[in-house]
Amino acid sequence: xxxxxxxxxxxxxxxxxxxxxxTRVRRKPARGSYDRELIHEILDRALICHVAxxxxxxxxxxxxxxxxxxxxxxxxGSNGSRMLRVAAAGxxxxxxxxxxxxxxxxxxxxxxxxxxxxxxxIGSGRRVVDEREKRTALEMVVEHIVPGRAADARGPTAKxxxxxxxxxxxxxxxxxxxxxxxxxxxLEDLQLSVWAGVVPLAVVPGAPVPDEKLxxxxxLPRYVARWRSG
Amino acid sequence: xxxxxxxxxxxxxxxxxxxxxxTRVRRKPARGSYDRELIHEILDRALICHVAxxxxxxxxxxxxxxxxxxxxxxxxGSNGSRMLRVAAAGxxxxxxxxxxxxxxxxxxxxxxxxxxxxxxxIGSGRRVVDEREKRTALEMVVEHIVPGRAADARGPTAKxxxxxxxxxxxxxxxxxxxxxxxxxxxLEDLQLSVWAGVVPLAVVPGAPVPDEKLxxxxxLPRYVARWRSG
Numbered sequence: 001x002x003x004x005x006x007x008x009x010x011x012x013x014x015x016x017x018x019x020x021x022x023t024r025v026r027r028k029p030a031r032g033s034y035d036r037e038l039i040h041e042i043l044d045r046a047l048i049c050h051v052a053x054x055x056x057x058x059x060x061x062x063x064x065x066x067x068x069x070x071x072x073x074x075x076x077g078s079n080g081s082r083m084l085r086v087a088a089a090g091x092x093x094x095x096x097x098x099x100x101x102x103x104x105x106x107x108x109x110x111x112x113x114x115x116x117x118x119x120x121x122i123g124s125g126r127r128v129v130d131e132r133e134k135r136t137a138l139e140m141v142v143e144h145i146v147p148g149r150a151a152d153a154r155g156p157t158a159k160x161x162x163x164x165x166x167x168x169x170x171x172x173x174x175x176x177x178x179x180x181x182x183x184x185x186x187l188e189d190l191q192l193s194v195w196a197g198v199v200p201l202a203v204v205p206g207a208p209v210p211d212e213k214l215x216x217x218x219x220l221p222r223y224v225a226r227w228r229s230g
Numbered sequence: 231x232x233x234x235x236x237x238x239x240x241x242x243x244x245x246x247x248x249x250x251x252x253t254r255v256r257r258k259p260a261r262g263s264y265d266r267e268l269i270h271e272i273l274d275r276a277l278i279c280h281v282a283x284x285x286x287x288x289x290x291x292x293x294x295x296x297x298x299x300x301x302x303x304x305x306x307g308s309n310g311s312r313m314l315r316v317a318a319a320g321x322x323x324x325x326x327x328x329x330x331x332x333x334x335x336x337x338x339x340x341x342x343x344x345x346x347x348x349x350x351x352i353g354s355g356r357r358v359v360d361e362r363e364k365r366t367a368l369e370m371v372v373e374h375i376v377p378g379r380a381a382d383a384r385g386p387t388a389k390x391x392x393x394x395x396x397x398x399x400x401x402x403x404x405x406x407x408x409x410x411x412x413x414x415x416x417l418e419d420l421q422l423s424v425w426a427g428v429v430p431l432a433v434v435p436g437a438p439v440p441d442e443k444l445x446x447x448x449x450l451p452r453y454v455a456r457w458r459s460g
Contacts, residue, residue: 022288026310026312027307027308027311047330047333047344047431048328048330048344048346050280050282050291050293050326050328051291052280052283052289052290052291052324053282053289054289057322058252058322058324058352059282059284059289059290059322059324060282060289060324060326060350061280061282061291061324061325061350062326062350063280063326063328063346063348065344077257080256080257081257082256092287092288092289093289094282094288094289094290094291095291096280096290096291096292096293098280098293100277100433102436103277103375103376103435103457105376105379105383105454106383107383107384108383108384108385108386108390109369109372109380109384109385110368110386110387110390110394112371112372112375112379112383114277114278114295114375116278116293118293120290120292122288138339138340139339141342142339142342145333145342145344146333146335146429149335149342150339152424152425153335153336153337153338153342153424154337154338154339154419154422154424155338155339156338156339156340157340160338164340182441182442183441185441185443189384190443191445192384193445193447193448194382194383194384194448195382195440195444195448195449195450195451196440196441196443196444196448197438197439197440197441197444198438198439198441199376199435199436199438199439199454199457200435200436201277201433201434201435201436202433202434203330203431203432203433203434204431204432204433205333205429205430205431206332206429206430206431206432207430208427208428208429209412209427209428209429209430210425210426210427211412211413211415211426211427211428212412213412213415213420213426214425214427215421215423217423218423218424218425219425220425221425224335224425227333227429
């Protein structure tokens with residue numbers, strides 16, 4: 001099958017992004033970052049994102065699968081999706097990807113928290129019309145979830161491509177926010193006889209369940225057997 | 231410490247919600263549901279939600295921890311949070327909680343998917359001013375993440391309560407969307423020599439990491455040792 005992933009050259013990205021009034025981390029600014037690599041890493045690690053958009057004065061947050069290639073974020077879905085219609089029309093969007101890394105148990109209810117990494121991308125979409133870019137984006141979406149898969153699965157037909165909307169958002173205005181480490185309790189709480197610490201969390205795969213219709217001679221691919229989140 | 235969780239009586243909830251133009255599931259409507267119990271279950275299972283709100287004509291999706299009690303959803307955070315200021319002002323919100331249950335590998339790129347459960351709540355916030363309700367909500371937020379924890383940790387002081395904004399959203403307009411099961415490939419793809427099936431995913435805890443400052447005589451509580459997502 002066609003694998004066009006490597007055919008479109010990538011522009012190099014370098015300097016950290018400039019915080020704007022929309023992406024500057026205000027709450028706990030020490031946790032904020034505008035580092036491209038960190039933003040990329042979070043977007044790549046998160047299996048899904050939530051896309052905020054406005055339709056008839058009502059904001060929505062809709063879960064969807066994304067993919068990143070260089071400094072471009074791709075969303076995709078059916079032509080009938082309201083979210084994609086709004087996104088393809090160039091309306092303002094916010095794409096947020098969040099990875100939960102652990103539960104932070106402090107001695108006080110007040111200082112409980114989560115360890116997490118989130119990336120917030122502000123921008124507006126560009127409908128992808130170039131067939132090569134569209135194909136690449138759709139394969140990237142599959143690769144994002146299961147690296148190695150796009151070269152194995154059947155690629156999109158012309159009809160499937162026509163039924164699918166792909167929207168690109170450039171990573172120009174974005175920020176990351178990260179919390180790591182132990183609970184931070186008030187000094188006077190340290191003597192309380194309350195357990196404190198972190199419960200690390202990870203997304204872990206169970207045993208793959210073959211499709212009932214699968215020809216028994218098709219072996220489980222190595223990229224599935226070895227799958228790990230991120 | 232105070233445990234006020236059980237002090238406020240719960241109104242019974244019963245009939246499924248009525249779909250509206252804002253919550254009706256349009257894409258793949260067979261996956262949609264307006265069943266309260268299902269919506270509750272998804273909200274309870276998801277550790278975090280994403281809140282969509284609008285500030286200066288820009289939509290945002292921000293991750294946060296929520297809690298549900300009966301048909302009321304609670305959000306909380308610092309008084310300085312932009313999201314909470316907008317929410318407490320009664321502006322339109324969308325709160326979406328998503329649980330990813332598995333990766334669906336189809337023979338074609340086009341039919342790849344995720345198994346997931348999402349709950350989308352549309353509404354506007356009410357600032358919680360009653361101290362008892364505020365305390366209950368904050369304890370529910372901790373209980374939502376670690377059941378059993380609120381009765382163990384130190385409860386909020388008056389000062390901590392004043393520093394915290396709590397917003398309630400009634401579950402009146404909401405929907406769920408669920409995908410389960412194997413990949414659904416096109417008939418003509420079933421003979422392809424491509425592995426197809428589902429990789430189940432779960433959020434799994436690692437070994438708890440005690441805070442370095444923890445008094446070694448404080449044992450790991452049973453509710454932490456037994457913690458499982460949901």
